[in-house]
Amino acid sequence: MSLKMKNFSFITGIVLLFFILRGAGSFAGAPEGFSGFGQSTDISPDDSELVFSYFHGDDAALYTVPVSGGEAELLAKPDEGKSYINPKFSPDGDKIVFVEQWEEGEKEQKRRYSQLRIVDRTDQTVEILMNTRDYITEAAFSPDGELLYFLKAGVYKNYSPITSERPHDFDMFRMDLKTKEIEQLTSKKAYSMSSLELSSDGDRLMYKTYGNRDQLVLRSLKNGKEETIVPAGDFASKEPIISSPTLSPDGEHAVFSDVAATDENGTFVYEGFRMDLDTRQAEQITSFHEHVSSPVFFHKQDKLIVTINKNFAGADPEYSYWQISADGEERNRITIAMPEE
Amino acid sequence: MTKIADHVEKVLEQLQSPNEEREELREELVSHLEETKQQYIDDGLTEKKAEERALKEFGDFNNIGHEMQEAMYPYQRGLLYGIGLGTILFGVFFYLASAYLLHDRIPGWLAIQLLTGGTVTLAAINISFVGRYFYLVNVMLLINVLWNGINITIMELRPQWQAVFFSIYLLILIGIGLVAVIRNSYYSSGPTETKQQKCGLVLLSHIVNLLFGLVVAGVSLFFLWALLAFSEVKADVILTLVPIIIWLITYKFQMGYISKKPLISIATGLGFSVLSIALPYTILGLL
Numbered sequence: 001m002s003l004k005m006k007n008f009s010f011i012t013g014i015v016l017l018f019f020i021l022r023g024a025g026s027f028a029g030a031p032e033g034f035s036g037f038g039q040s041t042d043i044s045p046d047d048s049e050l051v052f053s054y055f056h057g058d059d060a061a062l063y064t065v066p067v068s069g070g071e072a073e074l075l076a077k078p079d080e081g082k083s084y085i086n087p088k089f090s091p092d093g094d095k096i097v098f099v100e101q102w103e104e105g106e107k108e109q110k111r112r113y114s115q116l117r118i119v120d121r122t123d124q125t126v127e128i129l130m131n132t133r134d135y136i137t138e139a140a141f142s143p144d145g146e147l148l149y150f151l152k153a154g155v156y157k158n159y160s161p162i163t164s165e166r167p168h169d170f171d172m173f174r175m176d177l178k179t180k181e182i183e184q185l186t187s188k189k190a191y192s193m194s195s196l197e198l199s200s201d202g203d204r205l206m207y208k209t210y211g212n213r214d215q216l217v218l219r220s221l222k223n224g225k226e227e228t229i230v231p232a233g234d235f236a237s238k239e240p241i242i243s244s245p246t247l248s249p250d251g252e253h254a255v256f257s258d259v260a261a262t263d264e265n266g267t268f269v270y271e272g273f274r275m276d277l278d279t280r281q282a283e284q285i286t287s288f289h290e291h292v293s294s295p296v297f298f299h300k301q302d303k304l305i306v307t308i309n310k311n312f313a314g315a316d317p318e319y320s321y322w323q324i325s326a327d328g329e330e331r332n333r334i335t336i337a338m339p340e341e
Numbered sequence: 342m343t344k345i346a347d348h349v350e351k352v353l354e355q356l357q358s359p360n361e362e363r364e365e366l367r368e369e370l371v372s373h374l375e376e377t378k379q380q381y382i383d384d385g386l387t388e389k390k391a392e393e394r395a396l397k398e399f400g401d402f403n404n405i406g407h408e409m410q411e412a413m414y415p416y417q418r419g420l421l422y423g424i425g426l427g428t429i430l431f432g433v434f435f436y437l438a439s440a441y442l443l444h445d446r447i448p449g450w451l452a453i454q455l456l457t458g459g460t461v462t463l464a465a466i467n468i469s470f471v472g473r474y475f476y477l478v479n480v481m482l483l484i485n486v487l488w489n490g491i492n493i494t495i496m497e498l499r500p501q502w503q504a505v506f507f508s509i510y511l512l513i514l515i516g517i518g519l520v521a522v523i524r525n526s527y528y529s530s531g532p533t534e535t536k537q538q539k540c541g542l543v544l545l546s547h548i549v550n551l552l553f554g555l556v557v558a559g560v561s562l563f564f565l566w567a568l569l570a571f572s573e574v575k576a577d578v579i580l581t582l583v584p585i586i587i588w589l590i591t592y593k594f595q596m597g598y599i600s601k602k603p604l605i606s607i608a609t610g611l612g613f614s615v616l617s618i619a620l621p622y623t624i625l626g627l628l
Contacts, residue, residue, distance in 0.1 A: 025440035
């Protein structure tokens with residue numbers, strides 16, 4: 001074969017290869033979306049049930065299951081393209097407040113929205129509490145069940161091209177569930193605000209925020225005074241990187257997940273830590289060597305449920321729920337059978 | 342063109358010799374064949390028959406060309422084929438893995454991958470081109486190395502087994518690429534003419550010079566990454582690549598200079614490398 005012919009054949013071959021691969025790629029189909037358990041859970045006031053999100057092809061519905069595991073039961077299913085996440089039980093256990101989240105627009109113009117919804121378990125209705133063009137991330141009941149505190153972000157964007165889009169400009173609000181009146185409690189436009197939770201006596205609330213570093217804030221509900229807490233402890237990161245803090249029922253401790261070690265790939269390993277709110281000293285209580293997050297206290301027992309992500313460094317998470325004793329000594333996986341769709 | 346000249350030309354097509362060497366070889370091969378032909382004529386064959394016989398005895402031009410190329414520039418053509426086809430093969434596997442396992446189709450990336458793999462393979466097919474344009478071939482190889490280096494950085498987003506497999510594959514490809522560039526620079530200076538001791542120095546100087554280049558590329562890519570990570574300005578992206586472009590231009594001078602003054606050229610190489618980073622950032626600073 002002459003050199004000219006060789007060149008011509010090779011270039012033609014490469015061009016053909018490109019089009020064949022491009023064609024073959026189009027048979028691969030669109031992403032099926034994420035299926036599996038969601039991250040955050042809550043335990044019913046009588047410590048009998050766990051509520052959680054389960055994703056089918058990127059859409060999450062809410063389910064309940066006995067805290068010891070078993071057959072899950074569908075609680076509320078969203079319309080296609082929407083997800084129900086971050087469920088929280090009301091103090092009487094009859095209602096569950098949660099966030100409905102969805103995206104609108106194509107590619108570049110895509111925007112994420114979310115609104116507050118509540119499901120009444122006595123009459124099986126799902127009501128919209130607040131419809132907004134802003135972005136509500138989570139809510140928490142007051143101990144008497146009459147007020148609902150929630151976090152709302154003003155913008156949903158990324159400040160840098162390699163970080164994913166996230167809600168920012170956060171403030172805290174309070175809704176009277178009878179009158180549906182809303183009161184704005186803070187005017188911070190905070191970069192981040194999360195893990196809102198009220199103490200069982202209803203005197204103060206706790207949330208996580210960022211100010212040069214991750215920190216917890218205890219806010220008095222009587223006078224609005226805030227106390228900032230940076231946990232001290234043996235963290236593998238320079239500064240604590242707090243995730244999903246929660247208050248113990250007696251109000252003396254906070255449990256959260258933080259960096260305990262770095263694995264062989266340089267990925268942070270998050271374990272559960274318990275901090276004494278007076279001394280601010282945090283101790284590691286779990287040793288899963290996986291990504292631990294979203295601890296939730298039982299109300300009447302000295303136990304917690306945590307979420308473990310077995311695929312933290314991967315593209316899609318792989319969550320499972322575990323019961324652990326408050327000192328972390330005992331642990332049991334909650335085995336959940338999902339009902340057929 | 343006579344049959345003999347045509348035959349010799351086809352042999353030379355398989356060689357990466359630079360122009361001067363090519364001329365010498367042409368002369369040598371043609372006169373050898375002409376001599377053989379003359380002998381057969383003297384033996385009583387017609388001119389046409391004598392020519393046919395001489396060419397037959399000489400052997401197939403493809404085989405002779407390949408043998409001569411391997412004897413003078415061992416493994417160079419194989420390295421180019423390995424890098425080119427290896428890059429294309431990576432494109433095929435990675436594209437299919439993305440499309441079928443992650444449902445992420447990346448035809449734009451595939452086009453660049455096939456283009457850089459394809460150009461290196463074309464250089465291997467047209468090996469005579471390499472001898473005449475050492476510098477251009479090195480630029481092509483360095484772009485291939487740089488692109489495969491960028492590919493490694495995107496492996497972080499892949500599932501673990503894919504990331505490990507593809508990263509090892511790419512590291513091997515980058516390693517072979519750098520070896521090919523060093524050897525290519527070394528051959529460009531015509532080592533056959535220089536003394537043994539100087540050959541070692543020339544090779545060392547080429548390696549050091551390339552290491553400077555890798556530092557320049559590393560700094561540029563770090564700024565590129567930082568710009569993408571911490572700023573929303575996208576127009577400046579090309580500016581971060583300016584040091585690489587300046588270095589590649591000065592590399593043309595270096596390739597020639599190293600063979601003449603291997604020791605001094607290490608200093609000029611360092612100077613050019615510092616300049617290629619400092620100049621654009623000084624100008625930017627003044628603006």
